[in-house]
Amino acid sequence: MSHRDDLREAADALGGSVVVCGLGAHGDRLAGSAFRNARYASVAALLAEATTATERGAAPAPADASPPAAVVVALDPDEVGEGHEAVESLRALGGLDAFAVAVVPANAADDDALSAVRDAVDAVLLAEGDAVEAAIRAFLATVQEPGFVNLDLTDAETVLSAGVAALGTGTADRDAPGAAVAAAFDGLPEGVDATDASAVLVDVVVDPETSIAAATDVIAAVRERIGADANVIWGGAVDEDAAHELAVRLVVAGVRHAPPPAAGDPCPRCGDPLVTYRFGARETLSCDACGYSGISMRRE
Template sequence: MSHRDDLREAADALGGSVVVCGLGAYADRLAGSTFRNARYAPVAELLAEPTGASTEGSTASPTAAVVVALDPEGLGESTESLRALAGLDAFTVAVVPSGTGADALSAVREAVDAVLLAEGADVEAAIGSFLATVQEPGFVNLDLTDAETVLSSGVAALGTGTADRDAPASAVSRAFDGLPAGIDATDASAVLVDVVVDPATSIAAATDVIAAVRERIGDDANVIWGGTVDETAADALAVRLVVAGVRHAPPLAAGDPCPRCGASLSTYRFGASETLSCDACGYSGISMRRD
């Protein structure tokens, strides 16, 4: 068995120590879902397990981390379950849609160890990318300890980007552009970087990726990186970013309160474009959320 096969076996075994569950609308949406690097369990089943154990009859490792998909609109009904999950002896990460408001985001952040913003409402895809980042074996491995170090810095967001293998800076630029709308990564306090290359790409490309990442963040930001080879990739290089300690101001929608006076915003169409304005105070040109 090759060294890479050994790493794959180790990662698959570790997958049993990470549990994915859902609250609110995601409880039904994720039911029956499969995750290569984790096991799915309903919240009630997970909370009923003996502390530190896995599902009865399973050979999986004791639970080390819980990744919970959360619907902020049902946060009130889910708060008790969320706090119970956070009370487990495991690293708890809540994955929420990027349109989550500041108050709801703050409430979630107080209840769990870490919060990860997904692009739009594609929470399931964000969970998959996050798990691949921290558990796929590679020439430099990232793990849950690295994730905990970065995510403890505050609210985090995930972005991915792909480019030609000879254009690592372009992949980094696309990954930052792929962060959820309203994210300002300029003052990020920590970044987890995963570089995925094809077999023909030099490992030195990872150095170029890290340099390009550092150009987009502050000098004091903590950067932890890893890299892996994707045997199925052809002439491509991918970058996955988990950027933490970010400022988040989600775009608004019609009916939301005006950031200047608090009155309800209205939508106005100009040709093919739309914008938000406030009839009460005249504030206009406001970034608009696309649901």
């Protein structure tokens, strides 16, 4: 068996130790989804498993009943607050003996909502728009795919402990690592400012013809965009199916986040509700009270 096959076998063995679940509408969206290196379970089923394991006590556990090492839960942050049933479920997931990561759409994540989520789990990862499932898959690939330098859940815990994180991906020609990094930063959710990020997880995926030294150029380009003292942990892999392409996946933690306003939000100048105007195929926000206009808007 080759070294790469050994790595693949080790990654596959982690499949049962990472569980993906969803709360609210995300529970319905993810139900039945297959994840290569993780299993899906409903929140109720996962909590029932944990209860059963606790009640079992010292009795031998079945081979397929080992507790998860990590739980990745998708949710809308505005569902987490006093009076919402989801908050109790989220707190229960956060109370498991596992690394609990909440993946939330950035366009719905204001400061109060993010604070409520962060209080319940170990880490929060912002996804672009409604691409929550895609963000989960990219995150799992980053920490579980084998490569010439491996990243794992311990690396993820180290980075995500630095604060609210965001995920971005980008690709470019294999001879343009800086362009791939720029695309990955541009792919961070709207409203995320990574300038003062305190930690970054970087995964570099190259084609078989690309020099591994390209990873060094990627890391250098990442460091140019963040603080000098930021902790950077990186990994790299070869994709046999890629051709003339270099891909970068970033998990940037300790970011500032200010989601763009939506219709009905207070005008940043006078406080009156903003309204939407359409000019051809373009939509923008304006304020009828003070005339403030041209405000970029978030999509609900």
